[in-house]
Amino acid sequence: MRDNFSKIVLxxxxxxxxxxxxxxxxxxGSIVVGPGLAYGSEVENLGIKVDGYYTINEEFRAxxxxxxxxxxxxxxxFGFNINGHYIFYSEDxxxxxxxxxxxxxRISVDTGNGNFTDSEAGLNLGAGIEYAQSFGSxxxxxxxxxxxxxxxxxxxxxGVRFGIN
Numbered sequence: 001m002r003d004n005f006s007k008i009v010l011x012x013x014x015x016x017x018x019x020x021x022x023x024x025x026x027x028x029g030s031i032v033v034g035p036g037l038a039y040g041s042e043v044e045n046l047g048i049k050v051d052g053y054y055t056i057n058e059e060f061r062a063x064x065x066x067x068x069x070x071x072x073x074x075x076x077x078f079g080f081n082i083n084g085h086y087i088f089y090s091e092d093x094x095x096x097x098x099x100x101x102x103x104x105x106r107i108s109v110d111t112g113n114g115n116f117t118d119s120e121a122g123l124n125l126g127a128g129i130e131y132a133q134s135f136g137s138x139x140x141x142x143x144x145x146x147x148x149x150x151x152x153x154x155x156x157x158x159g160v161r162f163g164i165n
């Protein structure tokens with residue numbers, strides 16, 4: 001499992017570098033980043049979330065989010081997601097989007113005699129809403145993460161995103 005996690009992270013990094021090495025980020029579009037909170041139904045714990053998205057055009061954006069779930073009973077969870085958003089509604093300050101992507105959930109357990117680490121990969125499918133304010137955008141998301149893997153779960157997230165360009 002550790003090899004699969006490394007391959008997925010390496011592949012995701014390659015995709016991000018590929019987009020970054022072309023002029024995608026230099027073209028007109030907006031980049032938003034921000035913190036948030038998440039709750040995973042399988043992890044059964046609160047997580048601290050950081051995400052960033054690049055708007056490709058009026059309907060599509062792509063990005064990455066990381067979720068560090070609060071440790072409990074010597075168990076640590078970390079979620080890594082690459083998602084695309086399809087914005088199907090946008091009027092005034094309110095927008096709604098569907099999302100799809102790839103999820104990797106990594107678990108680390110301190111057994112007292114060493115650490116056990118495992119990773120599971122799967123697909124994401126969900127939806128979210130954003131409400132634009134003068135300081136940034138408030139958002140809420142609901143997604144099924146890890147579909148097709150052993151660590152599939154419902155993830156509820158909320159936070160704020162700030163424009164950086």
